[in-house]
Amino acid sequence: MDTTAQDVFVPDSYHGHREVWGLQAVEVTAWFGTRMVLDRVSLHMRAGEVTALIGPSGCGKSTFLRILNRMHEMIPSASMGGEVLLNGEDIYGPGWRLTEARKQIGMVFQKPNPFPAMSIYDNVVAGLKLTGQRVSRSVKDDIVEECLVRAGLWREVRDRLRQPGGALSGGQQQRLCIARSLAIRPKVLLMDEPCSALDPTSTRVIEETIAELVEDVTIVIVTHNMQQAARVSQQAVFFLAEENQPGGVVEFGPTPAMFGSPRDPRTADYVRGRFG
Numbered sequence: 001m002d003t004t005a006q007d008v009f010v011p012d013s014y015h016g017h018r019e020v021w022g023l024q025a026v027e028v029t030a031w032f033g034t035r036m037v038l039d040r041v042s043l044h045m046r047a048g049e050v051t052a053l054i055g056p057s058g059c060g061k062s063t064f065l066r067i068l069n070r071m072h073e074m075i076p077s078a079s080m081g082g083e084v085l086l087n088g089e090d091i092y093g094p095g096w097r098l099t100e101a102r103k104q105i106g107m108v109f110q111k112p113n114p115f116p117a118m119s120i121y122d123n124v125v126a127g128l129k130l131t132g133q134r135v136s137r138s139v140k141d142d143i144v145e146e147c148l149v150r151a152g153l154w155r156e157v158r159d160r161l162r163q164p165g166g167a168l169s170g171g172q173q174q175r176l177c178i179a180r181s182l183a184i185r186p187k188v189l190l191m192d193e194p195c196s197a198l199d200p201t202s203t204r205v206i207e208e209t210i211a212e213l214v215e216d217v218t219i220v221i222v223t224h225n226m227q228q229a230a231r232v233s234q235q236a237v238f239f240l241a242e243e244n245q246p247g248g249v250v251e252f253g254p255t256p257a258m259f260g261s262p263r264d265p266r267t268a269d270y271v272r273g274r275f276g
């Protein structure tokens with residue numbers, strides 16, 4: 001429903017430069033039932049940088065990512081300990097509502113998940129409604145264009161904004177999902193293997209998009225693709241779960257050092273493809 005000029009609420013300035021916020025995990029521990037799957041992970045994901053989470057299957061990368069925007073708590077058997085500080089404030093603290101955390105910290109999943117029957121235009125602005133933000137039609141038009149441009153999709157869809165999101169290719173759908181996340185102006189964007197279902201060309205376009213977005217959104221990406229981690233991230237984190245042990249961080253540092261001269265032999269083995 002469109003609104004009049006008087007009751008328009010614009011969540012933030014849609015133009016101009018915004019302050020970039022970092023995210024800090026402090027002693028984050030996770031359980032499913034009684035099984036601990038992450039043990040005291042502390043990490044500083046720096047503002048305006050891409051942090052890549054790497055490590056073999058089952059070491060807790062996705063669980064860690066879900067904790068960063070309070071999705072872990074939606075799983076019935078799941079529990080967690082520790083803190084997640086967004087610009088110094090704990091998103092699990094008493095003053096923080098779930099919707100606020102989700103608004104500030106967006107997520108893009110492995111499999112593109114646009115609303116297939118909804119138009120491209122409505123997909124982009126769907127999150128505004130879900131988070132209770134009301135904007136006028138002209139502001140919506142601006143948001144749709146800006147977010148599609150930033151997601152690297154505008155030129156391909158500008159003449160068919162009323163067509164269903166489900167009619168796009170896989171790579172285009174993933175960029176539509178990125179645009180949808182951007183519409184609610186998150187401070188942080190979490191990406192869980194965003195290119196694993198995409199062909200190399202679409203992957204390259206998404207990587208270019210990531211490089212542009214990071215100027216004003218802090219990005220945390222899980223990837224199994226070492227070349228991708230090396231290309232897109234400034235910081236890399238190597239997670240590992242030893243046999244029958246919970247996952248934890250083995251090494252964390254600037255990406256060139258993690259790939260070029262890792263300190264821990266387990267990191268070296270992993271990044272050089274000797275296991276996992």
Ligand SMILES: Nc1ncnc2c1ncn2[C@@H]1O[C@H](COP(=O)(O)OP(=O)(O)OP(=O)(O)O)[C@@H](O)[C@H]1O
Pocket residue numbers: 032037055056057058059060061062063064075077
């Ligand atoms: N919903 C769940 N219920 C119970 N255990 C779970 C659940 N989700 C994940 N786990 C377990 O938690 C551990 C960490 O899983 P997680 O998916 O976080 O690892 P990952 O590093 O992201 O793996 P992958 O790279 O394969 O996606 C694994 O042992 C997994 O079996």
